[in-house]
Amino acid sequence: MTEFSEIFLLFGSQVHTFRGPHWCEYCANFMWGLIAQGVRCSDCGLNVHKQCSKHVPNDCQPDLKRIKKVYCCDLTTLVKAHNTQRPMVVDICIREIEARGLKSEGLYRVSGFTEHIEDVKMAFDRDGEKADISANIYPDINIITGALKLYFRDLPIPVITYDTYSKFIEAAKIANADERLEAVHEVLMLLPPAHYETLRYLMIHLKKVTMNEKDNFMNAENLGIVFGPTLMRSPEDSTLTTLHDMRYQKLIVQILIENEDVLF
Incomplete structure (x- = not known):
């Protein structure tokens, strides 16, 4: 070396x-x-x-004075700097969504206005945990779901890290359901603590979303389609690889949602 x-x-x-x-x-x-x-x-x-x-x-220990923003900041760095288990933007957005949006049709699938989502991003970067994302300011819950998805997309290292990406994809390809679940669990244990905790908290939330499927029409498969490419990105910058892996990305998120109680 x-x-x-x-x-x-x-x-x-x-x-x-x-x-x-x-x-x-x-x-x-x-x-x-x-x-x-x-x-x-x-x-x-x-x-x-x-x-x-x-x-x-x-x-x-990261110096909070050096953390200039919330979005686009490394997940582990942000958590260490704020001395929290998960990024506060995840907690705040999920709390708001569960308070007033679980029955919203097409939750996470329907997009909010891009400029309003950018406003929420700027509010978190500027005000941190004091950012106001209440219904008084943003009555459309799709703006908040859009801001949460944007946070995950903007991470320099995805929630499902580049180091574990190929292992998750290989686990998704296992035909036997029990063996596949065991393989997914083994790879989960390789995630850094902040990434694991963020993913765990998100899956608990998405499970609640599926429990309101009769109103929001969002089951685990639909959420997998939305969150697959949001939570995991191939370390190879290849369109062909991305297209080939999309069904496995969807399947991994679907498995995590459906089995969150045994996987985490």
């Missing part, structure tokens, strides 16, 4: 070019050079020499 790859494994940050004089926050010595003098942690802001990065623990 090269020293360069060790930097990223042990520190989880990026080589950085500092403008102006900088000192290493590990050894307290000056960082020499004009470009790429050291490494900066994007979560906590620690600045160190490349060689010092090998000695710095990679379990830093």
